[in-house]
Amino acid sequence: MKVYNLACHLDHHFEGWFASEADYVSQQETGLLSCPVCDSNEIVRLPSAPRIAKRSSRELVPADQSTSQTNNSAAVSGAAGQSMVLTGSEQAHLQAQVQATVMKAMRELINKTEDVGHDFAEEARKIHYQEAPERSIRGHATVDETAELREEGIEVVSLPVFPALKDTLQ
Numbered sequence: 001m002k003v004y005n006l007a008c009h010l011d012h013h014f015e016g017w018f019a020s021e022a023d024y025v026s027q028q029e030t031g032l033l034s035c036p037v038c039d040s041n042e043i044v045r046l047p048s049a050p051r052i053a054k055r056s057s058r059e060l061v062p063a064d065q066s067t068s069q070t071n072n073s074a075a076v077s078g079a080a081g082q083s084m085v086l087t088g089s090e091q092a093h094l095q096a097q098v099q100a101t102v103m104k105a106m107r108e109l110i111n112k113t114e115d116v117g118h119d120f121a122e123e124a125r126k127i128h129y130q131e132a133p134e135r136s137i138r139g140h141a142t143v144d145e146t147a148e149l150r151e152e153g154i155e156v157v158s159l160p161v162f163p164a165l166k167d168t169l170q
Contacts, residue, residue, distance in 0.1 A: 008035035009042040013096050016043075037099065106159070113138040121145040128154045 002018045012035050018024040024045070027033040033043050113136040116123040120139030126132035141149070141156070149156045 005046040005048045006033075006043050007046055008038060008040040008044075010035070010038055010040060012037040012040075012099065013046070013092055014099075037103075109159075110138070112136060115139060121149055124149055124154050124156065125152070128152070 002021060002024065004016045004018065004024060005013065006016045007013045014036055016024065016033065018027070024033075028043060031041050034041050035043065116137045116139040118140045120137065120141045123132065123137055123139070124141075127134055127137070146156050146158060
C-alpha cells in the first residue's frame with residue numbers, strides 16, 4: 001500500500017492511498033483522481049519522506065527564540081498576542097487540520113438536516129409560516145430565492161457543498 005501526499009491546483013492538501021505506483025499513475029491518467037474538497041482533477045504528488053521524530057514536529061517555536069526564519073516559515077499570532085513561527089511542514093499540518101475540521105462540521109451538518117433538494121425555498125416558507133413541522137433542512141436555492149427568503153424574515157445560510165460530501169466512499 002502506497003500513501004502519497006497530494007494537492008490540487010488550489011492548494012488543498014490530502015492523502016491518497018494506492019495499491020502501487022502504477023495504480024496512482026493509472027488513476028491520474030484516466031482522471032479518476034480528484035480533490036475531495038473542490039473536485040479538481042489537476043492533482044500533483046507532493047514530496048514526502050519517512051518521518052523519524054526526535055521531538056514533536058507540531059511544536060510551535062516562539063518567534064523571538066527562532067534563530068532563523070526560512071522562506072518556508074510564516075509568523076502567526078498565537079494566544080495572548082505571542083508571535084510564533086511555523087515551518088512549512090507545520091503550515092501544511094495546520095492547513096490539513098483546518099480542512100479536516102471543516103469537513104467534519106459539514107458532515108455533521110448533513111447528518112443533522114433533511115435534504116429537501118430544489119424545494120428548499122418552498123419548504124423553508126412552510127416551516128416559517130408553521131404549515132410544516134419545524135426541523136432543520138438543507139437544499140438548493142437560487143440567489144434570488146435566498147434574497148426573497150431573507151426579505152420575509154426567514155434566516156438562510158448559504159454554504160458550499162464539497163464534492164467529497166456528496167457521495168460517501170465508505
